[in-house]
Every structure is written in structure tokens, then in C-alpha cells.
Amino acid sequence: xxxxxxxxxxxxxxxxxxxxxxxxxxxxxxxxxxxxxxxxxxxxxxxxxxxxxxxxxxxxxxxxxxxxxxxxxxxxxxxxxxxxxxxxxxxxxxxxxxxxxxxxxxxxxxxxxxxxxxxxxxxxxxxxxxxxxxxxxxxxxxxxxxxxxxxxxxxxxxxxxxxxxxxxxxxxxxxxxxxxxxxxxxxxxxxxxxxxxxxxxxxxxxxxxxxxxxxxxxxxxxxxxxxxxxxxxxxxxxxxxxxxxxxxxxxxxxxxxxxxxxxxxxxxxxxxxxxxxxxxxxxxxxxxxxxxxxxxxxxxxxxxxxxxxxxxxxxxxxxxxxxxxxxxxxxxxxxxxxxxxxxxxxxxxxxxxxxxxxxxxxxxxxxxxxxxxxxxxxxxxxxxxxxxxxxxxxxxxxxxxxxxxxxxxxxxxxxxxxxxxxxxxxxxxxxxxxxxxxxxxxxxxxxxxxxxxxxxxxxxxxxxxxxxxxxxxxxxxxxxxxxxxxxxxxxxxxxxxxxxxxxxxxxxxxxxxxxxxxxxxxxxxxxxxxxxxxxxxxxxxxxxxxxxxxxxxxxxxxxxxxxxxxxxxxxxxxxxxxxxxxxxxxxxxxxxxxxx
Ligand code: F6R
Numbered sequence: 209x210x211x212x213x214x215x216x217x218x219x220x221x222x223x224x225x226x227x228x229x230x231x232x233x234x235x236x237x238x239x240x241x242x243x244x245x246x247x248x249x250x251x252x253x254x255x256x257x258x259x260x261x262x263x264x265x266x267x268x269x270x271x272x273x274x275x276x277x278x279x280x281x282x283x284x285x286x287x288x289x290x291x292x293x294x295x296x297x298x299x300x301x302x303x304x305x306x307x308x309x310x311x312x313x314x315x316x317x318x319x320x321x322x323x324x325x326x327x328x329x330x331x332x333x334x335x336x337x338x339x340x341x342x343x344x345x346x347x348x349x350x351x352x353x354x355x356x357x358x359x360x361x362x363x364x365x366x367x368x369x370x371x372x373x374x375x376x377x378x379x380x381x382x383x384x385x386x387x388x389x390x391x392x393x394x395x396x397x398x399x400x401x402x403x404x405x406x407x408x409x410x411x412x413x414x415x416x417x418x419x420x421x422x423x424x425x426x427x428x429x430x431x432x433x434x435x436x437x438x439x440x441x442x443x444x445x446x447x448x449x450x451x452x453x454x455x456x457x458x459x460x461x462x463x464x465x466x467x468x469x470x471x472x473x474x475x476x477x478x479x480x481x482x483x484x485x486x487x488x489x490x491x492x493x494x495x496x497x498x499x500x501x502x503x504x505x506x507x508x509x510x511x512x513x514x515x516x517x518x519x520x521x522x523x524x525x526x527x528x529x530x531x532x533x534x535x536x537x538x539x540x541x542x543x544x545x546x547x548x549x550x551x552x553x554x555x556x557x558x559x560x561x562x563x564x565x566x567x568x569x570x571x572x573x574x575x576x577x578x579x580x581x582x583x584x585x586x587x588x589x590x591x592x593x594x595x596x597x598x599x600x601x602x603x604x605x606x607x608x609x610x611x612x613x614x615x616x617x618x619x620x621x622x623x624x625x626x627x628x629x630x631x632x633x634x635x636x637x638x639x640x641x642x643x644x645x646x647x648x649x650x651x652x653x654x655x656x657x658x659x660x661x662x663x664x665x666x667x668x669x670x671x672x673x674x675x676x677x678x679x680x681x682x683x684x685x686x687x688x689x690x691x692x693x694x695x696x697x698x699x700x701x702x703x704x705x706x707x708x709x710x711x712x713x714x715x716x717x718x719x720x721x722x723x724x725x726x727x728x729x730x731x732x733x734x735x736x737x738x739x740x741x742x743x744x745x746x747x748x749x750x751x752x753x754x755x756x757x758x759x760x761x762x763x764x765x766x767x768x769x770x771x772x773x774x775x776x777x778x779x780x781x782x783x784x785x786x787x788x789x790x791x792x793x794x795x796x797x798x799x800x801x802x803x804x
Contacts, residue, residue, distance in 0.1 A: 211236030240286025557585025
């Protein structure tokens with residue numbers, strides 16, 4: 209949710225900083241893309257260019273990469289405070305236009321700060337919370353803190369909320385200053401300069417090592433080198449770690465969209481999730497078994513995966529657990545204590561609601577297990593145990609391969625609890641092989657089906673047991689990228705109200721694997737068909753009720769979600785394309801939701 213990047217060329221570097229920043233912005237675009245901008249410092253002057261649109265559109269209008277100078281900062285926005293306008297795009301400046309800031313996060317007390325500044329005669333150019341920062345920095349620069357780094361530290365003492373920002377000043381043309389409080393910011397060390405970025409993708413192919421400032425620490429990227437300071441201005445040593453090279457590859461590899469590439473990559477992703485440390489899995493399994501209560505917390509697709517995880521733990525290990533939506537966790541945490549294991553599931557490891565819940569649970573003494581994909585993220589720092597998905601960067605905004613990877617981790621954990629990890633791995637290996645065949649055989653027919661359905665505005669997805677969450681995930685994919693109103697629900701609930709909405713020709717996707725739920729779900733599909741529903745059966749078992757049959761492979765019953773969700777992702781993908789939507793840039797959706 210908003211991406212920030214800065215590049216500071218080292219002494220002797222001839223690189224144009226704005227070009228590096230533009231390159232980084234393209235890699236961060238998945239964090240938000242309603243507007244973009246760059247500020248560069250050169251010869252004591254600050255130049256800002258920004259506009260509304262995707263990065264390439266803004267670059268075509270404003271030639272962002274052509275700005276000269278050794279120091280530049282950039283931003284790709286996902287609007288929170290203030291509409292999508294050029295004035296609200298970042299970077300924001302102070303009144304003199306000599307200080308510029310890019311920011312990710314929310315300044316919660318921006319209204320009183322804005323009122324205070326306005327009472328001093330400051331005129332605001334935007335509706336954003338961010339704009340208070342450059343004005344406050346400017347005030348500090350003129351009022352006892354003439355150095356940018358000191359001014360930034362003084363301003364942080366006045367800000368409430370969670371944020372990461374980077375500031376530059378025309379009066380200090382050899383440096384930029386970054387700080388983070390609750391939001392991500394990482395430093396990358398390249399051969400000819402240093403980077404600040406919202407995540408490692410900003411500079412992945414350019415930097416060999418990286419470091420992360422702690423909350424409240426200030427980092428100065430100067431042409432002469434990089435320094436970290438604590439909140440009191442004392443220098444701190446930072447350990448550098450290597451940038452994970454597996455995380456640098458973000459090409460579409462000839463596919464029209466990242467989403468399609470990532471859907472088809474899932475068999476390989478499944479195999480990568482098997483690269484787990486057995487001792488770690490066993491430790492976590494033991495913690496879960498010992499705990500008095502086990503609570504998953506997650507949002508969106510990760511929450512759907514957790515719902516499946518809950519069934520797996522119950523079926524395989526007879527261990528009860530619950531899933532609490534991360535945004536509701538705070539209202540539901542009274543019973544969390546030191547006998548609780550909280551499993552926080554987050555692809556990005558940055559989702560604000562997940563992190564809030566985790567911090568609350570930690571205070572109550574709970575043991576935190578983080579399940580993440582992004583290698584360096586805030587959730588890793590907050591967790592007692594971390595299990596990584598190892599499936600590489602997911603660039604498509606809609607989660608796809610990380611979902612099946614999360615399922616793989618839960619499958620392995622459930623079987624680790626009963627000392628049958630080896631069996632789980634064999635199932636997953638075989639599953640990956642079958643999924644590969646399935647995806648390639650179904651792709652064409654799913655495209656045709658999407659063409660037939662392209663004008664539908666509503667769809668229902670039904671499933672039972674472990675696959676009720678499969679139905680929810682199928683519906684979520686359809687909603688978020690093709691803007692079709694889709695609802696997923698337990699099939700048994702259909703007759704408690706929703707049947708009233710089934711009309712002639714309405715698509716009803718019935719998840720009917722050949723397991724204990726098959727007969728009952730087919731029964732619900734018959735009820736929907738009787739009201740005119742067009743039944744799209746996703747199953748390994750044929751039935752007369754299906755108007756369309758998406759035939760999947762037979763696998764062990766608990767592995768069905770791994771086989772069922774990818775065809776539903778493909779259906780949503782083709783629907784988006786047939787309806788003229790860009791699946792990689794869904795409207796109003798950001799990949800990392802770092803605000804509450
Ligand atoms: C759906 C989607 C979102 C995320 C949700 C949680 O395709 O991308 O619903 O699943 O924002 O994100 P993470 O897993 O990063 O916490």
C-alpha cells in the first residue's frame with residue numbers, strides 16, 4: 209500500500225538517480241498505482257514531478273526518469289487520505305519547495321498538526337495526511353535543528369500513527385534521510401550507491417546486501433556512506449545481510465500478466481514449499497499440540513487458507529483451532545494468554561491488522577507463529593517461530609501461488625503433529641504433478657467458459673467441509689479482478705436465504721469433490737438449478753446437474769483444495785480479461801494493506 213524508494217549515488221557515481229528510482233517504482237507498482245512521482249536534488253535545487261495514473265503513464269507525461277541529480281526519491285500511491293489527484297500525489301513539499309517527502313502509512317494526528325500549521329500561516333497544497341511532514345520538517349530546519357537528520361528526528365516525536373518516510377532537502381544536496389515507525393523500510397547497498405525502499409523488490413537486482421532500521425531509527429544515505437541513528441541521535445551499528453537472489457526475478461517471462469504466470473507456476477511453488485526445516489516444523493507442531501488454544505489470524509486470501517488449515521488440524525491431528533479475521537482480532541482477544549498459540553498468516557508480513565493482533569497477543573503472553581512469504585518483513589520480527597512459504601515473489605496483486613503454498617505448509621504442519629510428515633510430503637509432490645497437468649488441460653476450456661459468462665454480474669460459489677473456504681476464495685478472486693459480484697458460502701447455507709436471489713442463468717459454481725461432501729453438495733446444486741441457476745461443477749465426479757463440468761484430478765480428500773482453487777483462479781483471470789479488466793492492476797486493491 210504505497211511504495212517508496214530513494215537512491216543516493218555514492219561519490220564518483222555517474223548514475224542518474226531518478227532513472228534508478230523509476231526502475232524501482234516499476235517493481236513496487238503492485239503496492240499501489242493510482243498516481244506516482246519523483247523528486248530529485250541537483251545543484252542546490254529540488255525538482256518534483258508527479259501525476260495521476262500508472263507509473264508508465266505518469267512517466268510518459270512527466271519524464272520522471274529524466275530528472276538529473278545524484279539523489280532522488282519516488283512514490284507510487286494507493287490513495288487513503290484525499291482523492292486521486294495530482295496535488296495529492298507524492299512527493300509532497302514544504303511551502304518553499306525546498307524539502308520533499310515520500311511517505312507510506314498513516315499520520316493519525318494529522319488534523320491537529322495541520323490546524324496548528326495553518327494557524328501559523330502555512331497553506332496546504334493537498335488533502336493528504338503526509339503533507340504535514342515536509343511543513344513540520346521545514347519549521348524544524350528554521351527553528352533550532354538546521355540539519356535535515358535532526359529535523360526529521362524532532363518531527364517524529366510529534367507524529368502519531370505508523371509510517372515510513374524519506375525526506376530530501378535542496379540545502380543538503382548530498383543526502384536523504386529515512387525513518388520508520390511500524391511501517392516497512394529497508395536499506396539496500398549497491399555498488400554505486402545506496403537505496404531506501406518499502407521492500408527489497410525496490411532494489412533487488414541492484415543491491416547485494418541490505419539492512420533494516422528498527423522502529424524509530426533514522427537512516428542517513430549520504431554520498432559519503434550510510435549511517436543509522438537511534439531516536440536520540442546516537443549512531444548504531446547495523447548488521448548487513450545478503451539480498452535473497454531468489455527474490456529478484458520479477459519478469460512476466462512472456463506471459464501477458466503476472467497473475468497468469470503465477471497461477472501456472474503453482475505446481476513448482478508447491479514443490480518449493482516442501483523445502484522446510486523439519487526440526488522447525490516439529491517444534492511448531494509441538495507448540496500447537498501443547499497449547500490450550502490455537503488461533504489463526506489473517507485477512508483476505510490468507511484467511512481463507514487459514515480456514516482450510518483449521519480443518520486440516522482438526523481432521524489429521526484432532527486439534528481444535530479457530531480463525532479470527534485480523535481486523536476483528538482486537539475485539540476478540542480477551543481469552544488470549546500464554547497458553548495460546550497465535551498463527552499469523554500473511555503473504556506480505558506487513559498487513560497492519562495482522563500486525564496489530566500479533567502485538568496484542570504478544571503482550572498477553574501468546575506464542576506467535578508467523579507464516580510469511582516475503583523474506584524480510586515486520587511479521588518476521590514479531591514472531592517466535594517463522595515458517596516461510598519459499599515460493600518467490602508474488603507480483604500479481606491478487607494472491608494466487610501464495611495461497612496454495614500456505615495450504616502446503618498447513619498440510620505439512622498437520623501431519624507433523626502426528627509424526628507423518630513424510631507422508632504429507634509425498635502427497636504434496638504427487639499433488640504438484642497432477643496440478644501441473646490439470647492447469648494446462650483446463651486453461652482453454654476455462655477461457656471459453658469465461659467468454660460465455662462475461663456479461664454476468666453475479667455468481668455464487670458453494671462448497672462444504674474443507675472446501676467451503678475454497679468456495680469463498682473462488683468468489684474473492686472473481687470479485688477482486690473482474691468486478692463481478694460473487695459470494696462464496698457453505699453449500700448448506702444456500703437454502704437459508706440466498707436461494708431467493710438465484711435467477712435464470714445465474715452462475716452457481718458448485719465445488720463437489722468426490723469426498724464425504726459430494727452427495728450433499730450436489731443436492732444443493734440441484735436446488736439452485738431448480739431456480740434457474742447455471743451449475744458449474746468443479747469435481748472429479750460427473751453429475752447430470754452440471755451445466756459445465758470443470759473436471760479435476762482425484763487426490764487424497766484433504767488435498768482437494770490444492771486442486772480446486774487454481775481452476776477457480778484461472779476462471780476469474782479469464783473473466784477479467786474477457787471483461788476488459790487488467791488482472792494485474794485491480795481497482796482499489798493493494799497487495800500490502802499497511803493501513804487499518
Ligand atoms: C486477495 C488479496 C488480499 C490479501 C490480504 C492479506 O487476492 O490479495 O485479500 O490476501 O490483503 O494479505 P497478506 O497475506 O499479505 O496479509
